[in-house]
Amino acid sequence: xxxxxxxxxxxxxxxxxxxxxxxxxxxxxxxxxxxxxxxxxxxxxxxxxxxxxxxxxxxxxxxxxxxxxxxxxxxxxxxxxxxxxxxxxxxxxxxxxxxxxxxxxxxxxxxxxxxxxxxxxxxxxxxxxxxxxxxxxxxxxxxxxxxxxxxxxxxxxxxxxxxxxxxxxxxxxxxxxxxxxxxxxxxxxxxxxxxxxxxxxxxxxxxxx
Amino acid sequence: xxxxxxxxxxxxxxxxxxxxxxxxxxxxxxxxxxxxxxxxxxxxxxxxxxxxxxxxxxxxxxxxxxxxxxxxxxxxxxxxxxxxxxxxxxxxxxxxxxxxxxxxxxxxxxxxxxxxxxxxxxxxxxxxxxxxxxxxxxxxxxxxxxxxxxxxxxxxxxxxxxxxxxxxxxxxxxxxxxxxxxxxxxxxxxxxxxxxxxxxxxxxxxxxx
DNA sequence: CGTTTATCTTGCAGTCACTGCATAAATAGC
DNA sequence: GCTATTTATGCAGTGACTGCAAGATAAACG
Numbered sequence: 460x461x462x463x464x465x466x467x468x469x470x471x472x473x474x475x476x477x478x479x480x481x482x483x484x485x486x487x488x489x490x491x492x493x494x495x496x497x498x499x500x501x502x503x504x505x506x507x508x509x510x511x512x513x514x515x516x517x518x519x520x521x522x523x524x525x526x527x528x529x530x531x532x533x534x535x536x537x538x539x540x541x542x543x544x545x546x547x548x549x550x551x552x553x554x555x556x557x558x559x560x561x562x563x564x565x566x567x568x569x570x571x572x573x574x575x576x577x578x579x580x581x582x583x584x585x586x587x588x589x590x591x592x593x594x595x596x597x598x599x600x601x602x603x604x605x606x607x608x609x610x611x612x613x614x615x616x617x618x619x620x621x622x623x624x625x626x627x628x629x630x631x632x633x634x635x636x637x638x639x640x641x642x643x644x645x646x647x648x649x650x651x652x653x654x655x656x657x658x659x660x661x662x663x664x665x666x667x668x
Numbered sequence: 669x670x671x672x673x674x675x676x677x678x679x680x681x682x683x684x685x686x687x688x689x690x691x692x693x694x695x696x697x698x699x700x701x702x703x704x705x706x707x708x709x710x711x712x713x714x715x716x717x718x719x720x721x722x723x724x725x726x727x728x729x730x731x732x733x734x735x736x737x738x739x740x741x742x743x744x745x746x747x748x749x750x751x752x753x754x755x756x757x758x759x760x761x762x763x764x765x766x767x768x769x770x771x772x773x774x775x776x777x778x779x780x781x782x783x784x785x786x787x788x789x790x791x792x793x794x795x796x797x798x799x800x801x802x803x804x805x806x807x808x809x810x811x812x813x814x815x816x817x818x819x820x821x822x823x824x825x826x827x828x829x830x831x832x833x834x835x836x837x838x839x840x841x842x843x844x845x846x847x848x849x850x851x852x853x854x855x856x857x858x859x860x861x862x863x864x865x866x867x868x869x870x871x872x873x874x875x876x877x
Numbered sequence: 878c879g880t881t882t883a884t885c886t887t888g889c890a891g892t893c894a895c896t897g898c899a900t901a902a903a904t905a906g907c
Numbered sequence: 908g909c910t911a912t913t914t915a916t917g918c919a920g921t922g923a924c925t926g927c928a929a930g931a932t933a934a935a936c937g
Contacts, residue, residue, distance in 0.1 A: 461884080461933065489922065500887045505924065540864065572793075579792060580785030583835075609860065616836050616860050623832030626792075627825050651818065651825050655749065656865035670904065670913080699894065709916045714895065 469507055472497035476514040477563045485515065485571040512577055515567055522585055523550040523592075532595045539596060540656075541649045543589065543621040548628055551582070552641040565633045579626055589618040624652055678716055681706035685723040686772045694724065694780040721786055724776055731794055732759040732801075741804045748802060749865075750858045752830040756798070757837055760791070761850040774842045788835055798827040833861055 475496035479488045490511055494501050508514040523531070523546050531546045555561040568574045593614040597603070604610045628648040632641055684705035688697045699720055703710050717723040732740070732755050740755045764770040777783045802823040806812070813819045837857040841850055 464933095465885090490924085491922085501924090502888075503886055506886080509924090511923070576789030576792065577785070580789060583785065583788060584781075609856075612840070612860055613864060615840075616833065616857065617864055619832035619836040620829050620861075620864070621832075622835075623828035623830075624825065626831075627828040631821070631824075647818075648825065651821055652829075655822060655826055655829070673904095674914090698892090710895090711917075712915055715915080718895090720894065 468497075468499065468503075472499060472504060472507060473514055473517075474560065476511075477560060477567060480515055480567045480571075481563050485567055485574060512574065515564060515574060516578055516581065517555060517564065519554060520581060520585060521547075521551040521554040522588065523547065528592055531592055532599055534596065535600070538653070539593060540617050540620055540624075541652060543593065543617060544624045544628070544649060544652070545645060546592075547582070547589070547621060547625050548641065548645050551625065551629065552632075569633060579622075582625060583622055586615075586618050586622065589621065590614045593617050624648060677706075677708065677712075681708060681713060681716060682723055682726075683769065685720075686769060686776060689724055689776045689780075690772050694776055694783060721783065724773060724783060725787055725790065726764055726773060728763060729790060729794060730756075730760040730763045731797065732756065737801055740801055741808055743805065744809070747862070748805060749826050749829055749833075750861065752798065752802065752826060753833045753837070753858060753861070754854060755801075756791070756830060756834050757850065757854050760834065760838065761841075778842060791834060792831055795824075795827050795831065798830065799823045802826050833857060 472493065476488070476493045479492055479496060483492075490501055490504060493511075493514065494504050497504070499507075504514075508518065527546050527550060531542055534542050536542060555564070568578060590611075594610070597610060597614065602610060607613065628645055631648065632639075632644040635644075681702065685697070685702045688701055688705060692701075699710055699713060702720075702723065703713050706713070708716075713723075717727060736755050736759060740751055743751050745751060764773070777787060799820075803820070806819060806823065811819060816822065837854055840857065841853040844853075
């Protein structure tokens with residue numbers, strides 16, 4: 460019953476903050492204003508969120524679920540990069556249950572360069588974990604560091620690339636003001652990715668002229 | 669003669685700041701400490717650098733020179749992504765003339781996650797310009813939006829990928845404490861990139877089994 | 878129900894980055 | 908040497924954020 464109260468106050472503060480930032484802009488919105496609207500003291504605000512940024516960005520870092528991680532690791536397709544992008548983006552998009560709130564968050568973030576870069580940085584923070592995922596998949600496929608000496612680097616670069624594509628997909632989705640499902644944008648992004656990287660799931664004959 | 673004085677005071681402040689941050693850590697280093705060591709008032713410090721971050725990161729954003737940009741645009745090779753990575757990374761690395769200072773800057777940045785993400789964000793800030801470069805190259809090669817409707821998206825995703833790889837290359841170079849030349853790291857990174865993306869500059873016969 | 882105990886909330890004082898404004902110093906041009 | 912423009916500084920203030928300690932609230936237990 461205590462947890463319930465915690466959840467409601469948290470939601471109240473978040474809504475107040477996002478709404479105010481949407482109205483006056485992020486930088487013009489002071490923490491005191493948020494506290495007034497959220498009916499808590501400033502100290503309580505910081506107990507909940509720790510910073511003004513986090514109340515807009517959302518507190519939970521967007522990590523894939525355990526099930527999604529396992530699916531990725533056991534995937535046998537040759538397109539590791541595409542699969543990873545899909546896994547990350549799915550987690551990232553499914554992370555806020557309230558669609559209207561999500562839309563407002565995004566609007567604020569898009570109008571505030573500082574927040575936009577922080578969000579990218581947040582995805583990048585999970586890079587180490589993504590590298591582990593890729594290495595696990597390699598291992599599941601029988602590849603290890605004795606056969607490929609720079610396997611670690613290969614995993615790292617795949618993650619770097621994936622973060623780049625996710626960045627692209629998220630930007631594209633939100634630049635169109637959330638038109639279409641995330642899955643559509645994601646699929647077209649991966650298609651584009653394959654075209655750009657000359658990736659061929661099955662060796663095509665027409666590549667020989 | 670005025671410009672000379674400006675340059676020396678700027679250099680003095682920068683050295684003081686980096687040295688202090690290296691000794692006490694970035695967060696424990698206050699602006700007042702830097703001002704004392706740099707023999708300027710706090711107000712002057714902010715006139716020069718505008719923020720505590722920028723005195724560590726270096727004030728100039730790492731953009732390719734005009735010549736390098738032209739070289740990229742007129743490049744005819746099929747590997748747009750590799751060429752772009754090379755262009756960006758070269759600009760990024762050649763940007764600080766003082767090698768010792770650069771090394772110290774990097775050490776501080778590596779120890780301070782906040783600075784590390786800001787630096788990535790700074791590269792990403794130039795994304796629009798990179799997109800223009802890629803589009804210009806496409807145009808030089810006779811591709812335009814009538815032949816490929818989503819050419820703009822293709823350019824954007826190439827830039828996103830390139831930023832990812834640059835991120836990887838920079839991290840790798842500095843994680844080895846600047847062992848080897850940047851070019852070596854860059855070349856091996858691009859090689860890795862090609863392997864990961866299954867990119868083949870010339871259609872190889874062995875891709876057909 | 879009352880008491881104890883853990884948790885939550887708040888106020889307060891203080892630190893630090895950063896800004897606007899006004900003034901003083903330095904230098905450039907004449 | 909005098910004036911105009913740039914540059915340096917002081918000062919007062921704002922806003923984010925922290926540590927601490929005391930008060931309010933709810934849980935747990937007898």
